[in-house]
Amino acid sequence: MWKAINIRPMKPAKRRFFGRDAKFIGTVAVVAIAAFAGTMLLPRGGEPSVALAAIPAYDFVCDVAYVNDGDTLRCIDGTRVRIHAIAARETDNSCSPGHPCPSASASESKAALTRLAGNRITCVQTGKSYERVTAICHNMSGVEINCAMVESGAAEVWDKFNRQRAICGG
Template sequence: MFAAILLGLCWPSSKPTARPARAMSGSADEFACQVSAVTDGDTLRCADGARIRLHAVAAREKDESCSPGHPCPAASGAAATAQLRELAAGQRLQCLATGTSYNRVTAICHNESGLEINCAMVQSGTTVLWPRYNEQRPICDRS
């Protein structure tokens, strides 16, 4: 309980015009990520070294391939990477961990404007929704 109160006192508040991030309930699965690098269209790195994989989102690999059995967007990996940079580079994200994938935390993240990055990437057309993971924990949730 003390940790949740302390987290609430230290966590930055959303801008008044931003939609409040769903992830801000005091859960131990919530964390902040100061984005230091965008690795590709669905992965970024935080200043503390953590690697974040966007939950329920699939982008092409850097070599423009799609892994067997994975959803494959029509857009290029370069386009997805550029879009993720536009939405997240240099920002402090508020994230909710949903699991792990290849030594990365999978998460649903909101940028400083309150925009859900995962949903925005799919809506941009540069990535596609990964239904299997979206069923477990939906993105683009407007509740």
């Protein structure tokens, strides 16, 4: 009267690779790639160089097309850059009314900016002035161009703008 019941063991559910395991493996891969890339960017010795550590994050890169005068240049992409918080003589050697006036001539200031900027600069935008981007810029050696122009005597600090955003690492 009793009937035998055939009990079969249950098969374990098949695990799908596309669930939690895939997310975990993906996360591990991203972390590993980021760690590897971060390690490769450090110079030998494990410490970032002083020049790289001193350069702040920048807003844009300018491949310099030409230098207009001692405080303005143009990038190859057409962007006009006004070097923030400095004043240099105009191309006719005059100083605009109300602007600081350096002792350096217009050609000396232009030559100094040309030498400092080189072919490429990185810049942090500080504002706009007459359809130009005002910026604090560094050359490829890590030198802050704004400050170097003042220190060389090729330009004067323009206090009005320097108080808004200080140059020379201030």
